[in-house]
Amino acid sequence: MRRTGDRQARSQRIERRISAVSSIAMCVLTVLVQIVVTLLLTRLLKEHASLAYAILELIGVVMAVSVFLRSGSPSYKLSWLCLLLVLPVSGMLLFFLWGGTHQAKTLSLKKVPPPAERESARRQSENNVAKLTRKDAAMGRVAAYLQKRDFLLYNRTSAKYFGDGMEFFDDLIAHIQQAETYIFL
Incomplete structure (x- = not known):
């Protein structure tokens, strides 16, 4: 390989x-x-x-x-x-x-296609974008733009902000210690 x-x-x-x-x-x-x-x-x-x-x-x-x-x-x-x-x-x-036209470089760099999402996930993303658009029109436009480029919008997810690396590593160690069967990286 x-x-x-x-x-x-x-x-x-x-x-x-x-x-x-x-x-x-x-x-x-x-x-x-x-x-x-x-x-x-x-x-x-x-x-x-x-x-x-x-x-x-x-x-x-x-x-x-x-x-x-x-x-x-x-x-x-x-x-x-x-x-x-x-x-x-x-x-x-x-x-x-x-020809005076701008020609993009076309080397043999093949783009990797995004993973095929199930149709139900795509429909759910469309519903999430519609809900977000009703809440905040500007953010809805951003989400719709990203969805057109195969970045789906999911709900019931969470993110945690770490102000510095120490907070991140403390949280990472706590999660590693909670592992029961294996740690997937």
Whole structure:
């Protein structure tokens, strides 16, 4: 079992490294394309190079405005804006390659599904949320939000607050001493 976990962790590290290297390589490649395009435009279009590059910059500005008007994370949009305005050719190439959409990292990290609750427990949780909502609307909204994410609301439970670790350990020792058959940890 441990070897499988080590293999998975090693595989995930390798995937992250490959992803990082490919991202850096793509950025370096686009900057090189930016340099090559600039040199080619200067070389081939001696008289009209500034006009052609101005058109590319204008297209980059239009794309930057469209990115600015999109909904989404401001920090994500800011990075695209900077890239499109500072290096318009590279920015446009990257924008066309990646579509300008935020892509979450999709490594082989599989989410563990929550335990399957019996339908009766789920219905009881819905009743508990309804009762809580009648008592306190704000707390009811929080409980409903958590329930949608498979955190059910139970009743007839208790919790004890310990101000410091000594109180907790004293209580823990008292409960351990009350054990009759076994202690499950």
